[in-house]
Amino acid sequence: MPAGSRDVAIVAVAQTEHKRSETIKNDVEMIMPVLAEVKSSLGLTQADLDFTCSGSTDYLAGTAFSFVTTLDGVGPMPPIAESHVEQDGAWALYEAWVKIQTGKADTALVYAYGKSSPGDLPKVLSRQMDPYYVGPLWPDAIDMAALQGRALLDSGRSSQDEWAEIASARRIAAKANPNATISGDHTAADILATDPLKDPLRLHDCCPISDGAVAVVLAAGDRARELSDSPAWITGIDHRIEAHSLGVRDLTSSPSTRLAAEKAGLGDKPVDLAELHACFTPQEVILAEALGLGAAGGSGSVSINPSGGALSANPVMAAGLVRIAEAASRISAGESERAVAHATSGPCLQQNLVCVLEGGK
Amino acid sequence: MAERVAVVGCGQTKHEATRGDISIPGLVREAAMRALIDADMGWDDIDAVVIGKAPDFFEGVMMPELYLADALGAVGKPMLRVHTAGSVGGSTALVAASLVESGVHQRVLTVAFEKQSESDAMWALSMPIPFSQPLLAGAGGYFAPYIRAYMARSKAPDDIGVMVALKDRQHALNNPYAHLHEHDISYDSVKDAMMLWDPIRYSETCPSSDGAFAMVLAGEDTADASPNPAWIQGSAMRSEPTIAAGRDQVNPAAGRECALDVYRQAGITNPREQIDTAEIYVPFSWYEPMWLENLGFAEEGEGWKLTESGATTLGTGDIPWNCSGGVLSTNPIGASGMIRFGEAAMQVRGMCDQRQVDGAKVAMGHAYGGGAQFFSMWIVGSEKP
Amino acid sequence: MSDDTGEGPAPIALPDGLWFAPEVSVEGISALEGVERVRSKRIPARLDYTYTAGEATSRSLAAMKEKRIIGEKCPEFGYVYTPPRGASANSGLPTTEQVELAHRAIVTSFCVVNISFIGQGVEVPYVNANLLIEGADTTTFGLIQEVDPSEIEMGMWVEPVWKPDEELTHSWENIKWWKPTGEPNAELDLYREHV
Numbered sequence: 001m002p003a004g005s006r007d008v009a010i011v012a013v014a015q016t017e018h019k020r021s022e023t024i025k026n027d028v029e030m031i032m033p034v035l036a037e038v039k040s041s042l043g044l045t046q047a048d049l050d051f052t053c054s055g056s057t058d059y060l061a062g063t064a065f066s067f068v069t070t071l072d073g074v075g076p077m078p079p080i081a082e083s084h085v086e087q088d089g090a091w092a093l094y095e096a097w098v099k100i101q102t103g104k105a106d107t108a109l110v111y112a113y114g115k116s117s118p119g120d121l122p123k124v125l126s127r128q129m130d131p132y133y134v135g136p137l138w139p140d141a142i143d144m145a146a147l148q149g150r151a152l153l154d155s156g157r158s159s160q161d162e163w164a165e166i167a168s169a170r171r172i173a174a175k176a177n178p179n180a181t182i183s184g185d186h187t188a189a190d191i192l193a194t195d196p197l198k199d200p201l202r203l204h205d206c207c208p209i210s211d212g213a214v215a216v217v218l219a220a221g222d223r224a225r226e227l228s229d230s231p232a233w234i235t236g237i238d239h240r241i242e243a244h245s246l247g248v249r250d251l252t253s254s255p256s257t258r259l260a261a262e263k264a265g266l267g268d269k270p271v272d273l274a275e276l277h278a279c280f281t282p283q284e285v286i287l288a289e290a291l292g293l294g295a296a297g298g299s300g301s302v303s304i305n306p307s308g309g310a311l312s313a314n315p316v317m318a319a320g321l322v323r324i325a326e327a328a329s330r331i332s333a334g335e336s337e338r339a340v341a342h343a344t345s346g347p348c349l350q351q352n353l354v355c356v357l358e359g360g361k
Numbered sequence: 362m363a364e365r366v367a368v369v370g371c372g373q374t375k376h377e378a379t380r381g382d383i384s385i386p387g388l389v390r391e392a393a394m395r396a397l398i399d400a401d402m403g404w405d406d407i408d409a410v411v412i413g414k415a416p417d418f419f420e421g422v423m424m425p426e427l428y429l430a431d432a433l434g435a436v437g438k439p440m441l442r443v444h445t446a447g448s449v450g451g452s453t454a455l456v457a458a459s460l461v462e463s464g465v466h467q468r469v470l471t472v473a474f475e476k477q478s479e480s481d482a483m484w485a486l487s488m489p490i491p492f493s494q495p496l497l498a499g500a501g502g503y504f505a506p507y508i509r510a511y512m513a514r515s516k517a518p519d520d521i522g523v524m525v526a527l528k529d530r531q532h533a534l535n536n537p538y539a540h541l542h543e544h545d546i547s548y549d550s551v552k553d554a555m556m557l558w559d560p561i562r563y564s565e566t567c568p569s570s571d572g573a574f575a576m577v578l579a580g581e582d583t584a585d586a587s588p589n590p591a592w593i594q595g596s597a598m599r600s601e602p603t604i605a606a607g608r609d610q611v612n613p614a615a616g617r618e619c620a621l622d623v624y625r626q627a628g629i630t631n632p633r634e635q636i637d638t639a640e641i642y643v644p645f646s647w648y649e650p651m652w653l654e655n656l657g658f659a660e661e662g663e664g665w666k667l668t669e670s671g672a673t674t675l676g677t678g679d680i681p682w683n684c685s686g687g688v689l690s691t692n693p694i695g696a697s698g699m700i701r702f703g704e705a706a707m708q709v710r711g712m713c714d715q716r717q718v719d720g721a722k723v724a725m726g727h728a729y730g731g732g733a734q735f736f737s738m739w740i741v742g743s744e745k746p
Numbered sequence: 747m748s749d750d751t752g753e754g755p756a757p758i759a760l761p762d763g764l765w766f767a768p769e770v771s772v773e774g775i776s777a778l779e780g781v782e783r784v785r786s787k788r789i790p791a792r793l794d795y796t797y798t799a800g801e802a803t804s805r806s807l808a809a810m811k812e813k814r815i816i817g818e819k820c821p822e823f824g825y826v827y828t829p830p831r832g833a834s835a836n837s838g839l840p841t842t843e844q845v846e847l848a849h850r851a852i853v854t855s856f857c858v859v860n861i862s863f864i865g866q867g868v869e870v871p872y873v874n875a876n877l878l879i880e881g882a883d884t885t886t887f888g889l890i891q892e893v894d895p896s897e898i899e900m901g902m903w904v905e906p907v908w909k910p911d912e913e914l915t916h917s918w919e920n921i922k923w924w925k926p927t928g929e930p931n932a933e934l935d936l937y938r939e940h941v
Contacts, residue, residue: 032838080600081598085442085444132384506855509855514941602835605836
């Protein structure tokens with residue numbers, strides 16, 4: 001059958017409050033409430049779901065095979081058809097979407113979680129780097145984002161003023177998001193008056209550390225219509241990866257995002273909402289440009305990161321799927337007609353996923 | 362109806378305790394390039410890459426697919442990284458197959474690897490989980506009590522495990538890629554070896570290996586143009602929890618149900634008769650009789666009789682298992698599942714040289730992981746389904 | 747290295763802008779002719795993590811400190827799990843109700859270990875056993891001591907040997923090991939599901 005010939009929609013979403021540090025519940029206790037909520041909101045049990053797929057990583061948990069104990073929270077007895085990616089849940093959603101396209105499943109449970117607080121996150125992420133030449137230098141995630149920011153400034157296509165506007169707008173928007181880790185009323189001027197954290201990045205140019213989880217349910221065609229009065233239909237989804245070494249990439253643009261967006265049919269019609277997985281303000285500028293969203297400040301027709309984005313809550317391994325969930329819930333609530341959700345993985349936007357969502361029957 | 366999918370290229374590394382001659386990208390490329398050459402394709406012909414491996418602590422690189430994108434020609438393409446514990450090599454193949462079945466892609470490169478000599482595999486396997494009791498006896502110590510339970514249930518003779526280890530290691534002598542080549546192995550040398558976790562001897566335990574396996578999976582149009590495609594007849598995965606009331610870890614429900622699903626898709630009602638050969642994940646010898654029962658090749662309690670009669674031995678038996686030498690002869694943890702799936706495909710493609718089962722047309726690949734809780738399986742055949 | 751000679755797959759052509767090959771000068775390579783190659787590099791890596799026990803585990807470890815063994819119940823099915831980890835895998839629900847368990851267990855199966863994985867304090871051979879603690883519906887595992895390994899049987903009753911009171915901590919290691927109680931073996935029906 002031709003790709004994408006089955007209509008697939010997100011019919012339910014649930015998230016934890018993404019806390020700065022979850023020190024009472026362990027991973028499985030943290031995820032159980034969102035798994036329960038997403039199933040009970042539809043009146044479904046685990047047995048009603050044809051496929052389950054999750055995203056998480058051992059390096060965040062600090063244990064090998066970490067996803068094994070959290071699977072208990074799904075209640076996989078009797079046995080279930082289940083898989084796992086060592087990537088952000090957005091890629092688990094992609095795998096589940098593909099499974100539904102094969103016709104072997106009509107519904108899927110997708111979840112993702114991560115606690116960043118147990119380790120030193122920027123340092124942990126340095127373990128993603130080329131182990132021979134770069135890893136031994138221990139460049140942390142903020143160092144690398146700062147390199148990208150510097151390159152963007154040097155290109156003349158953005159300014160720290162623009163970044164401060166974005167930082168301010170996202171934290172203000174986050175005040176309306178009960179799941180956000182941080183929110184606030186700083187103006188761009190307030191932010192520009194602070195000292196650099198890792199020049200040219202200030203503290204407010206960076207995402208917070210968050211612990212959290214998210215779950216969504218996918219359903220195909222009529223099954224989606226049975227389960228929801230207002231499904232958020234996935235009309236296009238694609239993902240691409242770039243070369244790894246920072247030295248062979250143009251860090252001021254995101255060609256893999258542009259390519260994924262093209263393959264997902266983003267440009268077919270206008271969008272009114274974009275949830276971008278930008279952990280640093282310069283990355284939001286780069287992504288908005290790659291997606292053709294016009295002025296990054298959100299003026300004009302596209303509302304960017306009304307949830308506050310990853311700049312307000314960044315549960316690593318879940319943050320990308322959260323973008324999709326946030327866009328989907330606004331579609332279902334009738335606040336958006338056509339939305340784009342983006343997820344990223346790897347240093348400086350190395351790998352990117354674009355998901356286009358629409359409302360309607 | 363899903364698209365038809367076939368394996369049109371296979372490649373693997375020479376598996377060793379330590380591949381000190383090659384880097385991580387070198388290891389995966391050795392397998393991937395061989396698969397591409399076998400498929401008569403270039404990197405440009407591939408639409409997407411799916412990579413799988415076990416925990417990243419085995420190499421000390423977090424999410425290594427990010428680093429390996431360049432080495433695997435994935436730049437500009439979709440790339441997925443699967444991790445389902447020991448069954449990962451199999452699940453990775455299944456995720457790659459889904460991409461073609463769904464019509465999303467026509468040609469997918471899939472690779473599974475482990476270069477576990479680089480970190481400390483023993484440590485990574487039994488890393489203490491905080492606030493939990495540490496494993497008292499390593500990985501084998503987890504499985505040995507269940508093997509004892511099987512022996513008690515089935516009343517099998519004590520030396521069935523010895524026979525399996527002997528057979529698999531002798532099979533490996535026909536496989537130039539296998540890690541262990543024990544030329545002097547004999548029944549006595551296996552039996553006289555030290556008991557590591559009684560009832561498992563050192564000689565009945567899988568090795569620790571570095572290695573990779575790669576395949577090219579293709580849709581019908583491409584496969585029709587290939588000289589010897591292995592068509593996927595059925596595939597499935599199942600998972601159950603590590604600890605739950607009512608779990609049977611000797612004959613796990615997830616394994617039984619996964620097999621039944623695959624058989625239903627492939628039209629198999631009598632596995633022993635309809636399947637010509639199987640590559641089954643046997644890391645400790647006694648898992649052969651246990652899986653013979655779990656997978657319906659034998660009635661419950663009778664699996665050991667098939668082993669004892671030589672039915673699973675290449676050349677003399679009607680249902681040769683693990684002609685490649687199996688996990689008992691080669692075990693790069695993340696790759697082992699894909700080696701099973703891939704060797705099964707190679708059998709029906711007639712590519713197995715000295716370890717070939719004559720006239721094999723239908724073969725099964727199987728992988729399991731965790732506390733006997735994650736299962737992935739496929740059946741491939743030389744005939745288009 | 748590999749036995750692939752010369753003819754490999756053709757080089758890749760990348761979509762526009764996804765990669766560019768920087769200008770590289772290869773002049774310096776010939777100067778390395780006689781230099782010994784670096785074959786491998788040992789790169790130490792250390793990451794520190796602060797782990798959270800979780801609510802169920804915290805409750806069970808608090809009980810351990812008081813020399814009590816507890817399990818927790820599945821709210822849907824009533825199964826008792828020990829040690830509790832937070833979820834009932836049978837239902838996906840959090841376990842909340844605590845159940846006090848007796849200080850005895852049935853050996854449902856075991857293995858005799860001939861190479862030490864534990865380190866000091868335990869001689870080889872030692873026995874690692876699957877234990878069904880009385881009152882629980884799942885097995886856990888433990889070390890068996892104070893008996894010759896050849897005398898251990900499936901179905902044997904054992905009891906925990908605790909560390910001295912002043913050494914008790916929030917850990918299952920408060921139970922040093924298990925030893926036979928000396929009573930007759932348990933009826934198979936009591937533990938049939940677990941073998």
